Amino acid sequence: xxxxxxxxxxxxxxxxxxxxxxxxxxxxxxxxxxxxxxxxMLQQELLAVIAKYIDIDQNKVEVKLDRGxxxxxxxxxxxxxxxxxxxxxxxxAKAAVGKANGGAAADDDESSDSVKMAAGGALTxxxxxxxx
Amino acid sequence: MxxxxxxxxxxxxxxxTTSSAAFATGLALRGFKTVVIDFDVGLRNLDLVMGxxxxxxxxxxxxxxxxxxxNQALIKDKRIDNLYILPTSQTRDKDALTKEGVEKVLNELxxxxxxxxxxxxxxIERGALMSLYFADHAIIVTNPExxxxxxxxxxxxxxxxxxxxxxxxxxPVTQQLLLTRYDPERVERGEMLKVDDVLxxxxxxxxxxxxxxxxxxxxxxxxxxxxLDEHSNAGQAYIDAVGRFLxxxxxxxxxxxxxxxxxxxxxxxxx
Numbered sequence: 001x002x003x004x005x006x007x008x009x010x011x012x013x014x015x016x017x018x019x020x021x022x023x024x025x026x027x028x029x030x031x032x033x034x035x036x037x038x039x040x041m042l043q044q045e046l047l048a049v050i051a052k053y054i055d056i057d058q059n060k061v062e063v064k065l066d067r068g069x070x071x072x073x074x075x076x077x078x079x080x081x082x083x084x085x086x087x088x089x090x091x092x093a094k095a096a097v098g099k100a101n102g103g104a105a106a107d108d109d110e111s112s113d114s115v116k117m118a119a120g121g122a123l124t125x126x127x128x129x130x131x132x
Numbered sequence: 133m134x135x136x137x138x139x140x141x142x143x144x145x146x147x148x149t150t151s152s153a154a155f156a157t158g159l160a161l162r163g164f165k166t167v168v169i170d171f172d173v174g175l176r177n178l179d180l181v182m183g184x185x186x187x188x189x190x191x192x193x194x195x196x197x198x199x200x201x202x203n204q205a206l207i208k209d210k211r212i213d214n215l216y217i218l219p220t221s222q223t224r225d226k227d228a229l230t231k232e233g234v235e236k237v238l239n240e241l242x243x244x245x246x247x248x249x250x251x252x253x254x255x256i257e258r259g260a261l262m263s264l265y266f267a268d269h270a271i272i273v274t275n276p277e278x279x280x281x282x283x284x285x286x287x288x289x290x291x292x293x294x295x296x297x298x299x300x301x302x303x304p305v306t307q308q309l310l311l312t313r314y315d316p317e318r319v320e321r322g323e324m325l326k327v328d329d330v331l332x333x334x335x336x337x338x339x340x341x342x343x344x345x346x347x348x349x350x351x352x353x354x355x356x357x358x359x360l361d362e363h364s365n366a367g368q369a370y371i372d373a374v375g376r377f378l379x380x381x382x383x384x385x386x387x388x389x390x391x392x393x394x395x396x397x398x399x400x401x402x403x
Binding site: 014015017018021022024025029032037039040043044058059061062063064065066067068 | 180185186187188189190194199200201203204221222223349350352353354355
């Protein structure tokens with residue numbers, strides 16, 4: 001390695017990016033290979049809980065996932081009906097669930113927030129850390 | 133009503149997914165609301181080529197089975213407006229593609245999108261059949277190589293007999309050839325089939341010739357459709373092909389070895 005490479009931030013070669021992307025996506029896939037695909041069930045159960053309290057439109061539910069090497073984020077956005085939204089606090093209009101990583105998820109287990117716990121637990125099962 | 137395009141080839145590894153990603157991106161860049169669907173159930177790869185593999189939550193099969201809503205499974209491209217990806221399942225198999233299920237999803241999509249691009253798996257089994265069944269247009273991806281040309285001919289036969297348009301006796305699926313991995317230098321040396329040879333054998337109109345290019349691997353490494361690499365020959369060739377698909381009359385580039393002047397001979401370009 002040349003001494004100059006210390007001072008120059010060379011762009012990462014595309015092959016390095018390819019390897020990193022593959023490692024992340026494949027670690028998640030291998031971890032999830034045993035057992036059923038939990039996301040549809042997770043969503044149904046979460047929605048069932050929420051529907052007990054709020055009348056929600058199943059079409060206005062958005063589930064976002066960002067799988068990372070150390071940390072995955074699961075985000076659940078539920079658009080509340082106008083009448084309910086007026087009643088609810090402004091922050092409550094967007095129910096965000098998630099940001100659980102392998103380590104932090106264990107801490108969430110004692111959380112009194114049941115929705116958050118469900119997401120954290122599920123991600124730990126499918127997560128990359130457990131496999132390593 | 134959206135138009136349904138199938139990117140198909142019969143043979144594997146000829147560039148269907150690369151071309152699907154590039155073509156869908158090109159149509160969206162032209163302002164058309166476009167969705168690209170991965171039909172390769174169990175061997176999902178369009179998400180990697182499009183660079184959205186980390187954002188897959190639900191997939192095509194979840195929607196078919198009623199486990200998720202369509203708009204929950206659609207992934208919006210982060211770079212291009214109007215561009216959406218519908219990934220497929222990595223865990224199920226091709227039997228999950230029922231004709232009724234696929235039709236329901238395509239009908240729903242065609243209300244909202246201008247173009248629905250179906251990325252076919254290799255082969256002529258269920259996945260490939262379902263991807264072409266509802267098509268209005270077919271783009272046949274072919275390499276200038278004997279097995280690829282023969283398989284393309286086979287898939288043309290399938291389009292003409294097993295597509296919905298064929299079964300109903302409607303106007304046939306339009307068919308256009310996309311010749312990929314073309315190397316004019318090898319053609320000049322007589323080592324590779326010429327464009328005209330392939331056209332003579334397959335007898336369908338030419339949509340474009342994509343030159344063999346190192347940009348294709350670089351683009352897939354980083355999850356970017358190669359059409360966004362506007363400096364590369366391959367990217368420009370895809371831009372032209374999209375233009376031709378939309379009815380523009382564009383001359384085919386990159387089909388012959390450029391005449392080298394003294395200057396370019398000294399500074400040999402490797403792009």
